[in-house]
Amino acid sequence: MDALLLARWQFAITSVYHFLFVPLTLGLSVLVAIMETIYVRTGNETYRQMARFWGKLFLINFAMGVVTGIVQEFHFGMNWSEYSRFVGDIFGAPLAVEALAAFFLESTFLGVWIFGWDKLSKSLHAAAIWLVALASNLSAFWILVANSFMQEPVGYVIRNGRAEMTGFFALLTNPHVLYQYPHTVLAGFTTAAFFVMGISAYHLLRKNHLDFFRRSFRLGLISGVISILLVVTVGHFQGQHLVSSQPMKMAAAEARWESRDPAPMSLVAVIDEKQQTNPFEIQIPYLLSFLSYNSFSGEVKGIKEIQAAYEDRYGPGNYIPPVTSVFWSFRIMVAAGALMLLLALLSLYLWRKGRLETKPLVLKAFLFSIPLPYIANTSGWYMAEVGRQPWIVYGLQRVEEAVSPVVSAGAVLTTLLVFTLLYGVLAVVDVYLLVKVVKKGPGETPAVPRVEDVEGVSLWT
Amino acid sequence: MDLNVLWFVLITVLFIGYFFLEGFDYGVGILLPFLGKDDGERRVLINTIGPFWDGNEVWLLTAGGAIFAAFPHWYATLFSGFYLALFLMLVALIVRGVAFEFRSKDDRPSWRSLWDWLIFVGSLLPALLWGVAITNLIRGVPINGQMQYVGTFWHLLSPYTLAGGMTTLLLFTFHGALFLALKTRGELEERARRAAVLVGAVAAPALVLLVFLSYSQIGLAGRAGATVAFWGAVVLLLAAYWLSRTGRYGLAFVGNGLAIVFSTVAFFSALFPRVMVSSLYPQWSLTIYNASSSPYTLKVMTIVALTLVPVVLLYQGWTYWVFRHRVGKEHLEY
Numbered sequence: 001m002d003a004l005l006l007a008r009w010q011f012a013i014t015s016v017y018h019f020l021f022v023p024l025t026l027g028l029s030v031l032v033a034i035m036e037t038i039y040v041r042t043g044n045e046t047y048r049q050m051a052r053f054w055g056k057l058f059l060i061n062f063a064m065g066v067v068t069g070i071v072q073e074f075h076f077g078m079n080w081s082e083y084s085r086f087v088g089d090i091f092g093a094p095l096a097v098e099a100l101a102a103f104f105l106e107s108t109f110l111g112v113w114i115f116g117w118d119k120l121s122k123s124l125h126a127a128a129i130w131l132v133a134l135a136s137n138l139s140a141f142w143i144l145v146a147n148s149f150m151q152e153p154v155g156y157v158i159r160n161g162r163a164e165m166t167g168f169f170a171l172l173t174n175p176h177v178l179y180q181y182p183h184t185v186l187a188g189f190t191t192a193a194f195f196v197m198g199i200s201a202y203h204l205l206r207k208n209h210l211d212f213f214r215r216s217f218r219l220g221l222i223s224g225v226i227s228i229l230l231v232v233t234v235g236h237f238q239g240q241h242l243v244s245s246q247p248m249k250m251a252a253a254e255a256r257w258e259s260r261d262p263a264p265m266s267l268v269a270v271i272d273e274k275q276q277t278n279p280f281e282i283q284i285p286y287l288l289s290f291l292s293y294n295s296f297s298g299e300v301k302g303i304k305e306i307q308a309a310y311e312d313r314y315g316p317g318n319y320i321p322p323v324t325s326v327f328w329s330f331r332i333m334v335a336a337g338a339l340m341l342l343l344a345l346l347s348l349y350l351w352r353k354g355r356l357e358t359k360p361l362v363l364k365a366f367l368f369s370i371p372l373p374y375i376a377n378t379s380g381w382y383m384a385e386v387g388r389q390p391w392i393v394y395g396l397q398r399v400e401e402a403v404s405p406v407v408s409a410g411a412v413l414t415t416l417l418v419f420t421l422l423y424g425v426l427a428v429v430d431v432y433l434l435v436k437v438v439k440k441g442p443g444e445t446p447a448v449p450r451v452e453d454v455e456g457v458s459l460w461t
Numbered sequence: 462m463d464l465n466v467l468w469f470v471l472i473t474v475l476f477i478g479y480f481f482l483e484g485f486d487y488g489v490g491i492l493l494p495f496l497g498k499d500d501g502e503r504r505v506l507i508n509t510i511g512p513f514w515d516g517n518e519v520w521l522l523t524a525g526g527a528i529f530a531a532f533p534h535w536y537a538t539l540f541s542g543f544y545l546a547l548f549l550m551l552v553a554l555i556v557r558g559v560a561f562e563f564r565s566k567d568d569r570p571s572w573r574s575l576w577d578w579l580i581f582v583g584s585l586l587p588a589l590l591w592g593v594a595i596t597n598l599i600r601g602v603p604i605n606g607q608m609q610y611v612g613t614f615w616h617l618l619s620p621y622t623l624a625g626g627m628t629t630l631l632l633f634t635f636h637g638a639l640f641l642a643l644k645t646r647g648e649l650e651e652r653a654r655r656a657a658v659l660v661g662a663v664a665a666p667a668l669v670l671l672v673f674l675s676y677s678q679i680g681l682a683g684r685a686g687a688t689v690a691f692w693g694a695v696v697l698l699l700a701a702y703w704l705s706r707t708g709r710y711g712l713a714f715v716g717n718g719l720a721i722v723f724s725t726v727a728f729f730s731a732l733f734p735r736v737m738v739s740s741l742y743p744q745w746s747l748t749i750y751n752a753s754s755s756p757y758t759l760k761v762m763t764i765v766a767l768t769l770v771p772v773v774l775l776y777q778g779w780t781y782w783v784f785r786h787r788v789g790k791e792h793l794e795y
Contacts, residue, residue, distance in 0.1 A: 063562035066515070067555040073525055077540025078547060084540075085608075088533020089754045093762055096526035100769040104519045108777055111512035119783055164755040404541035406609045415548045422552065426559060433566045 004403045006412040007079040010419065014071050015385070016378055017423050021065035023377050026140055026185055027192025027227075028058045029133035031219060036126045046212055051129070053442040054196065054216070059114065060433050064426065066107075071419070079412065083392055083402035090156055090165045091146050098142035106135035137185055144181050145171055150393050151384070152176035152245050163396060176245065179238035180384075186231035187380065191373035193224030194340060197347075198370035199438050201363040212442055221351060225344045232337055236291070243292045243300065246394060248310070249387035251303045252323045253330040254288060255281075261299035263288035268331070271324045276304060314395070321389040329379040329386070336376035343369055464759040465749040468531040469736070471766055473729040475527055479520035480591070480629075480721050486510040486517055488637015490557065490584025491630075493577055496641065496652045500573055505788050507561065507580070509644040512784045514561065516777055518554070530762050534608050534752035535736045542602065542610025543594060546617055550590050557583025588633045589626040593617060596625030596671075599679050599732045601740035608747060621678045628671045631664035632698070632721055639705065639714040646787045654710065661702035661717075668698050668724070679731055687731035694723035 032055050039047035073095060076084045084091070112120070113128040120128070148171075149156075155170025156163045165171070200217035203209060242250045255269050257276050265288040269281035289298045303320055310319040343365060350356040357363070388394055392402045489510050497503030529536040540547060556579045564576035600621055603612040638660050641653035672691045675681040681688055701716030732738070736752055739745035753759065 059562055060566065063559045067558040070518075070522065070554055070558075071551050073522060074540055074547060074551060077529070077536045078544055079541075081537035081541035084529065084533055084537040088529055088536060089758050092526065092528075092530030092533055092536065092754070093758055093765075096523065096530040096762060097765055099519060099523035099526040100766065100773065103522060104516065104773045104777070107519050108516035108773075108780055111514075111516055112780055112783065115508075115512040115784060159755075165758045165761070168761045404537075404544075406611065407541055407544050411544050414545075418548075418552065422555065426555075429559075429563060433563060437566065 003407060003409040003412050004400055006409055006416055007403050007407075008399065010079060010412060010416045011075060012385075013416070013420055013423070014068065014075060016381070017427075018065065018068035018072050019377060019381055020374060020427075021061050021068065022140070023184075023188035023191040023373065024061050024195055025058070025065050025136050026188030027190070027223075028054065028061070028195065029129065029136050030189065031192050031196060031223060032058055033126070033129045033133045034219065036129055040122045040126045046215060049212060049442050050216055053212075053437075055113075055129075056437055057195075057199075057434060059110075060430060060437065062110070064430050068423070078415075079404055079407060080392075080402050081404040081406070083397065086162045086397050086402070087149070087393060088162070090149055090163055090171065093165065093168070094142045094146040094171065098139050098146075102135045102139035102142060106132050106139060109135070137188075140185055140188070141177075141181055144177050144184060145174065148174045148177035148180055150391075151180075151388060153393055153396055158396070163393070175241060179234060179241055183231060183234045183238055183380075186227045186234060187373065187377055189223060189227035190231055190340065191377065193220045193227060193344075194366070194369055194373050196220035197224060197366045198368075201366035202438065203441060204357055205360055205363050205367070208441055217356075218351070221344065221348060224340075225348050228337070228341050228344050232341060235337070240292055240294075246388065247301050248303065248306045248319060248321065249326070249383075250292075251301060251306055252321045252326040252387055253383055254300075255323055255327040256288070256300060256302045257304055258302040259299055259305045260302065261289065262286045262297045263292070263300035265291065269327065271327060273320075273323050317390070317398075319390060321387050326383055326387045329382040332379040333376045333383065336372045336379070340369065340372050340376070464756065464763055465531075465753050466734070467763060468527070468753070468759060469729070469733060469749045471770075472524060472527050472531065473725065474770070475520055475524035476729070477722050477725045479517070479524055480633075480725055481718055482517035482520060483514070484588075484633040484718075484721055485636040485640040486514040487584040487588040488633045488635065489641060490580045490637070491588065491634050492637055492641065492653075492656055493584075494581050496649065496656060497577075500570070501790055502649055503573075503577055504565070505645060505649060505790060506641065507564075509641060509788045511561070512780060515558075516780065518558075527762075527766070531754055531759060532736055532747075532749065532752040533754060535747055538604060538608050538610055538737055538747060538752075539598075542604070542612070543597070543617060545614040546590055546594060550587050553583040553586035553590075555583075585630070588630045592626035592629030593622045595629075595728050596622040596678075598737050599728060599735075601738035601746075603741050604737060604739035604745050604747065605741060606745050608745070608752070611741075621674050624667070624671050624674055628664075628667045628724075631660060631667050632717070632724070635660045635664045635701070636714070636717050636721065639701070639710055639717055642705075642710040643714060644787055646789060650787075654705070654708075657705045657710065657713070658702075661698075661705050661713075665695075665698050665702050668695055668720070675731075681731060684731050687727045690723050690727035690730060694720045694727060697723060 032051050035047050035054065036051040038044065039051060076091070109128045109131040113125065113132060116125050116128060152174055153163065154174045155165060155167035157166050158164075197217055197220035200213040200220060203213040204217065239250065255266060255271050255278055256263065257278070262285070264283040264285045266278065266281040266283050269278040271278050286296045288300050290296055292298060292300055303323065307319050311317065343362075347356055347362055347366070350359060350362060390398050390400075392399045489506060493503055493506055497506050525536075528539070560576040560579045560583060564573055564580075567573075594617075597617050600619070602610060602616055605611050635657060638653055638657035642650060642657055645653055672681075672695060675691065681691070697716050698720040701713045701720060704710075704713035704716055734749045735746045736749060737747040739747075754762075
C-alpha cells in the first residue's frame with residue numbers, strides 16, 4: 001500500500017473516532033449546565049445529583065474527545081504537509097483562534113467545575129459549566145469554519161502558489177458554515193438527548209431512582225424533540241445549498257447519472273459505477289426537483305454532465321466520488337434521523353398522556369436507540385468528506401497533491417497501526433467505564449461540606 | 462517590529478507558557494511513582510495538578526495552532542519531518558490525558574496502578590522529547606531546498622540533542638518537585654522537598670553542560686542575547702537549588718520557573734530569525750520570512766492574539782488563586 005492510501009485511512013479513522021465523542025460533548029455540556037442551573041434556582045437536590053451523575057459521564061466522554069482532538073490538530077502537518085503549505089495561510093487561522101478563544105476557556109473552566117464544588121458559590125460554579133458548554137460549541141464553530149473552507153473555498157486568492165486569505169470575515173460567513181454549524185451542533189444536542197433518554201429509560205424500566213430518571217428523561221425529551229426537528233430542517237436547507245455549491249456531491253448522494261427535469265428521487269438503488277447506470281431503483285417522481293428547488297420542475301444536473309463540465313474547467317481526470325457509498329451514507333443518515341424523529345414524537349405524545357412508563361417496549365426502544373445518533377453523525381460526515389473527493393479543497397487541491405512527500409509508507413503504516421490499536425483499546429475502556437457508571441446509577445453523593453482551607457501556598461517563603 | 466518578528470515572539474511566549482505551566486505538571490507525573498507510596502497519596506499528588514493540567518496543555522495546542530497560522534511552512538516541515546518523534550509524543554499525551562480521568566473510576570489496585578504508570582510514561586516522554594525537538598530545530602536537521610526534511614528519525618538523536626532532552630526532563634522534574642513541596646503537606650511534603658533537593662542537584666549540572674555544548678554545537682558565541690539568557694538561566698537554576706536546600710521552596714519554585722523561561726528565551730533567540738535550521742545548506746533554513754503566512758493573515762491573527770492572550774492569562778491566573786491551597790486527603794476528585 002502506498003503512503004497516500006495509508007494516510008487517507010489514518011485520517012478517516014482518526015476523524016471518525018474523534019467525532020464519536022465530540023457530539024455528545026457539545027450537547028451534554030449544555031444539558032448538565034441546565035440541570036445545575038435548575039438546582040441553583042430551585043434548590044432541588046435532585047438536580048444537583050443529576051448534574052453530578054450526568055457530569056461524570058460527560059467527563060469520561062470529554063477526555064476521549066480531547067485526546068483525539070490533539071491528534072487531529074497535528075495530523076495536517078504530519079501526513080498532509082503539502083495541504084498545510086497550500087492552505088496554511090487560511091486554514092491555520094481558525095485552528096489557532098479555536099485554541100485561543102474556545103479551548104482555553106473549555107479546559108480551564110472544566111477544571112474549575114470538577115474541583116470547585118466546595119470552593120465556589122453555587123452560581124459561580126454553575127457559571128463554570130456554562131462557560132464549558134459555550135466554549136465547546138464555540139470551538140465547533142471554528143473547526144467548521146476551517147472545514148467549510150475545504151468544502152466551499154471563500155475569501156481567498158491564489159498567490160505565491162498557495163491560497164492566501166483576503167477576507168477573514170468572508171471565512172466566518174461562508175455560506176457552507178452557516179448551514180454546517182447549526183446542523184452539526186444540533187446533531188450534537190440530539191446525540192446528548194438520546195444518550196440521556198436511553199440511559200434514563202434503562203433505569204425507568206428497572207424502577208430505579210424514579211424521580212431522578214423521570215426528570216432526566218423529560219429534559220432529554222424536550223431538548224431531543226426540539227433539536228431533532230431543527231436538525232432535519234437545517235439539513236434540508238443545507239442539501240438545497242449543496243445542489244448549487246457542490247453539485248457533484250449531491251448528484252453522487254442521489255446516484256443521478258443523467259441530468260433530469262423534473263428529477264425523480266431514488267429511495268433505493270442498485271448502482272453500477274463502471275457502466276454509470278443504476279440497473280434497479282425505486283423512484284418517486286418529481287421529488288428531487290421539489291427537494292432541491294421547492295418546485296415540481298427544475299433541472300437537477302447529473303454526474304456525467306458535471307464530470308464533463310469539470311473536465312473542461314480543471315482538465316482531464318476523474319471527478320466522480322465513490323457514488324455507491326455516498327448514496328448509501330446519505331440514506332443511512334436520513335433514515336436514522338427519521339427513526340429518531342418518530343420515536344421522539346411518539347414518546348412526547350405518550351408522555352403528555354402520562355402513559356410512557358406503562359410501555360416498556362417504547363422505553364426499550366430508547367435504550368436501543370442510543371447508537372442511532374452516532375450512526376447518523378458518522379454517515380453524515382462520511383457523505384460530506386467522501387462526497388468531496390477527489391478534492392481535499394473543493395476545486396483547488398486534490399487529495400493526492402496534499403500528502404506529505406517525505407513520510408514513508410512504513411512510517412504511516414506504523415502510526416496507523418498503533419493509533420488504531422490504541423483507539424480500539426481506549427474505546428473498550430471508555431465503554432466499560434460508561435456502562436459501569438450508568439449501572440451504578442446516581443447513588444447518594446452527599447452535599448459537599450465546605451472544608452476550611454487553612455494552608456495557602458506562599459511563593460515568598 | 463514587523464509582524465513576522467511579533468509572531469516569532471508570540472510563539473516564544475506560548476512555548477514559555479507551555480513549558481512553565483505544563484512543566485510542573487509533567488514533573489508531578491514523573492514523580493508520581495516515586496513519591497506516592499499508596500493509592501491515597503498518589504491521588505493527592507494527582508489532585509495537586511487536577512484543576513490545571515488540561516488548561517496547561519492548551520498552551521501547546523495554541524502554540525501548534527499559532528505555528529500553523531503564522532508560519533505554515535514551519536508547521537508542515539516540522540510535523541512531517543519529526544514524524545515519529547511527534548507520534549511518540551501524541552501517544553504519550555493521549556494515554557496521559559485519559560489516565561487522569563479514568564484512574565479513579567474503578568478501585569481495583571491493578572487498574573489504578575496501570576493508569577498511574579501511564580501517567581508516569583505519558584509525562585516523561587514529552588518532557589524528554591521537547592528538549593530533543595528544540596535542540597534539533599536550532600542545531601540543524603537535513604532540510605533540502607524545497608523545505609522538505611530529508612533525514613530519518615535517527616538524525617534527531619545526537620549527544621547534543623539528547624543532552625537537551627535530559628535537561629528539559631530534569632528541569633521539569635525539579636519544577637514538579639518544588640510545586641509539590643508547595644501544594645502538599647505532612648509526609649508527602651517532606652518527600653517532595655527531599656526529591657527537589659535531589660533532582661535540583663542533577664538538573665543544575667545538566668543545564669551547565671548543555672550551555673557549554675551549545676557553544677560548539679550551535680555557535681552560541683556570536684549571539685549575545687542568547688548567551689546572556691543561557692547564563693541567566695544557569696544562575697537562576699543554581700539559585701533555585703540553593704533556595705531549596707535552605708528550605709525556601711516558594712522562592713525556589715519561582716527561581717526554577719524563571720530558569721525555564723530564560724532557557725526558552727535563550728533557545729528561541731539563538732534560533733531567530735530562523736525557525737528551523739538546515740544542516741545541509743544555511744540558505745535552505747526556514748526563517749520567519751520564507752515560512753510565513755501572508756501579511757493580511759498575520760495582521761488578523763495579531764489582532765486576535767493580542768486581544769485574547771491577556772484574557773486567557775487573567776482567567777487562568779484566577780483558577781490558580783481559587784485552588785491556591787495545599788491538597789490533603791479530605792476531598793479528592795480524581
